Amino acid sequence: MQDSGAKTAPAVYTDVTRENIQALFSDISKQISQASFIAIDSEFTGLALSDASLEFGFNTAEWNTRATDMRDMYKAMSSVAKTHALVSLGLSTFVPNGDNVYHVYNFNLLLQEQNTHLVNPASISFLAQNGFDLGKQALQGIRYFSGPNPMPLESRSANINIEGELVRKVLFAMIQAKKPIVVHNGLFDLAYLYQSFFGPLPDSYESFVFDLTGMFPAGVYDTKFIAEKLIPGTASYLAYLYHKSERDQRVRRDQGDEALAVKLTKILLYEKSDVETKRKLQPKKKQDKTKSDPKRTEEVEKKQYKPYCEHFAAFGHCMFNDRCRRSHDINFILDCQEKEASESSAEPEAKEAGPDAQQNGKRKRVDEENAHPSKILKALNINPKKVPVSRKSEPTSLETTKLDDNGNNNTTAYHTAAYDAFMTGFIFASLRIQHGEALDTLKNRIYRMGRGAEPLLIQASAYASASTTYHQTMKLIDEISNREPVIEASEPPAN
Secondary structure, eight states: OOOTTOOBOOEEEEEEOTTTHHHHHHHHHHHHHHOSEEEEEEEESOSSOOSOOGGGOOOGGGOOTTOSSHHHHHHHHHHHHHHSOEEEEEEEEEEEOSTTEEEEEEEEEEEEEOSOOOOOHHHHHHHHHTTOOHHHHHHHOEEEOOOOSSSOOOOSOHHHHHHHHHHHHHHHHHHHHTOOEEESSOHHHHHHHIIIIIOSOOSSHHHHHHHHHHHOTTOEEEHHHHHHHHSTTSOOSHHHHHHHHHHHHHHHHHTTSOOOEEEEOSSEEEEEOOOOOOOOOOOOOOOOTTOOOHHHHHHHHHHHOOSBOHHHHHHSOOTTGGGOSSBOOHHHHHHHHHHHHHHHHHHHHHHHHOHHHHHHHHHHHHHHHHHSOOHHHHHHTTOOOOOOBOSSSSOOOSOEEEEOTTSOEEEEOSSOHHHHHHHHHHHHHHHHHHHGGGGGGGTTEEOOTTOTTSOEEOOOOTTOOOOHHHHHHHHHHHHHHHHSOOOOOOOOOOO
């Protein structure tokens, strides 16, 4: 296990705005065409309709995005996607460069829908609290109109027309490439992507699924569903799986096994921030009502006390947010969990060996920790060191700080769509190495919120047909591909 001073590569992605999309479009299309697979993530203005004004006249009973019946759920999800908007789309293209080695190009498309749309206050607050720059989105977001077919509404501004056409062609390039698409809990991502850039969502759930099979013939993989099937019992939220995958690959590399290596090569540099400062938390001493042995009581309290938030560790969120007195740092949580697992496995052996061996073992562990302080001990001391960055193949931690043109830290990018897409792709590539063809049996199964054991199956039914939207837009894609030169794939840049 590496300590907190271990070097990792910076997270690199390109911000794509209305100012540079024309210059970057050909580069984005090129990386899509070269990719082995493409991971996506998006940010939007709402996941559900709640507390809507009565003036709208919405029947909110029909907007239950956690309905048990898939048709009811699709109807609600479709209503949300049609009335809200995408604000950011992250693309992460994994371009092969040898066995288990990828050049990764990350693009963060900042978006601004021009149709009047709804905004959920909770969604916007979440984005703002996690580093999303709403001011930049308003001033530099790529302007587009969602639907109708076969081309979006035109604007009086030629620039808006060009921006909207180019961002739509990014999706068209993904469809033309016929590469596997990777998402994490991605049902809403697919719905918003369809509504925003492909065309109006179909009325029926069956047609929506039928359309997806034609749009992405190489299949869609959902890393949340895959992880819950292949790694049961572990937390399955994105950040946890990403950091766990990092560690798994590091262990494989140290053991000489096949391991994943990624090389982030694109434009903007994001440097890993200081390790989250930890408080020295002292467990509260409980009153000894039973007059039990004080030493025994103290030992039990120390054993049961955990310096990290168990709810955050399990689900990726905590009702106390920044007010929680226990750590939400995922690397720290993983350190603690590894230590707990190690101690749990060591206890039965120590009991079998007898009291003398137990005492010797305790002394040995203390000596080892004094000689080589672990990340856990370092994190509990309020003296974290600046983590140096390098341009090596391993990706950086989730917690990143953006550097502006002058090299100054200006925003914390915890939930940037591009970086979430990268983490999704990294998890997929890691699982592919560990589980091989088992992933293919879980293809086209999309996780459903609240119904994890019953995924959405992307499978064309004999009783369904493609929607009108699908026929019109696929015809448009064919026309565009026939009149525009095909972008030839070239070799990734040399090391």
